[in-house]
């Protein structure tokens with residue numbers, strides 16, 4: 069692995085504290101960073117060298133629900149010894165002169181660079197301009213890559229503008245648009261499960277599938293991120309990206325090869341074939357949301373959404389797809405559930421549970437795994453049925469590095485230049501095109517009680533078809 073310098077714009081922010089610094093710690097622990105790596109973190113306030121070191125140590129030792137394993141002092145010290153701080157305003161050209169000097173001091177003339185934008189989108193243009201002015205995006209000096217987080221815009225027009233801006237300063241090969249769901253182990257395993265095995269793939273067809281449900285429910289609120297969240301809402305914050313990407317991975321055709329181009333091409337085909345059904349969209353807002361910090365007291369921002377769509381391809385046409393997500397819901401659970409049709413001649417229909425359908429569940433979190441809901445006979449003299457789960461489960465050992473965190477995985481991919489689990493401009497465009505059409509005449513959010521499954525109106529569309537929302541089970545992969 070080549071040495072490189074990682075520049076994190078926004079090292080004092082929430083993303084850096086909760087995700088990036090812990091991921092760099094894990095990468096240090098697992099020897100996934102080259103020996104010669106240098107990391108420069110930037111923000112506005114001045115900090116002395118020791119203050120910065122204490123800050124990083126403090127971040128690592130802080131309670132973090134995304135990073136629960138203990139911090140070893142020697143590993144933390146190894147990481148901290150490679151980290152440097154540079155203060156300044158990102159809209160000040162003098163800051164980039166300082167950055168250039170620092171970069172040359174650390175890595176000399178020839179250098180590989182990764183810029184991580186952990187700061188506000190309003191600053192992107194000035195950052196790109198200054199990077200170009202300082203000739204820091206010139207591959208002749210080594211590779212230069214840019215990692216950029218969601219949201220890529222607020223709608224199709226603004227995302228197009230941002231993508232154009234990115235492409236003015238960088239080539240598509242240099243841009244790593246990150247949707248951290250694509251870095252989740254359980255998401256990546258969907259591809260192996262589907263295309264590494266021969267048994268299930270033929271069943272992924274409208275002849276056999278009754279409906280598909282995708283859900284990302286959180287049992288907590290917006291934390292301290294009211295300012296950002298209130299300008300986005302749930303549908304744009306997670307519906308446009310995470311949930312559509314989940315659907316794309318679970319339903320895409322087999323790529324010709326396991327390459328970035330081929331996988332992205334297949335995801336894109338699904339995203340482009342989604343039919344927006346604006347009449348099915350229900351938005352909700354949890355009771356008490358408007359009292360949250362930095363939220364407008366009369367805010368009509370949605371914290372919940374539910375809608376129906378259809379994948380308009382010969383393979384899936386006619387299969388209803390139901391999608392829902394939101395905050396302050398009954399359970400923290402993210403999953404894709406594919407319910408299969410019951411054959412008309414199914415035996416045991418007359419028994420209790422005899423008509424329970426088979427459901428294939430990709431559980432992304434918690435109780436990560438891939439599970440098939442089946443009927444089995446109860447082990448007793450009477451012939452009674454039971455609902456059981458055939459399951460592949462991930463290790464649940466929270467105290468160790470059981471499997472890679474998505475940020476570790478995606479940072480590691482970016483270091484290796486592998487864009488397979490990053491989004492290209494076309495995917496972002498297709499997602500926004502769909503969301504814009506779906507939310508064209510956005511309904512007013514309905515207030516729902518925290519701890520519920522959202523407004524009851526969210527059930528109307530699905531109930532009209534004689535179906536219901538899949539109750540997320542915790543009976544599997546539960547050690």
Ligand SMILES: NC(=O)c1ccc[n+]([C@@H]2O[C@H](COP(=O)([O-])OP(=O)(O)OC[C@H]3O[C@@H](n4cnc5c(N)ncnc54)[C@H](OP(=O)(O)O)[C@@H]3O)[C@@H](O)[C@H]2O)c1
Pocket residue numbers: 077078079080081082083084086110111112113156157158159185186187188189191217218219296
């Ligand atoms: N937080 C998450 O979990 C999360 C998840 C997905 C995507 N994102 C995206 O990641 C980005 C960062 O989000 P965040 O939640 O980390 O935001 P944040 O907590 O508000 O942090 C913003 C960072 O940018 C720095 N900054 C702001 N204005 C600056 C300026 N003019 N010059 C120099 N530095 C400046 C801040 O430093 P100082 O204020 O200390 O100077 C801080 O380090 C956003 O685009 C967000 O949408 C965040």
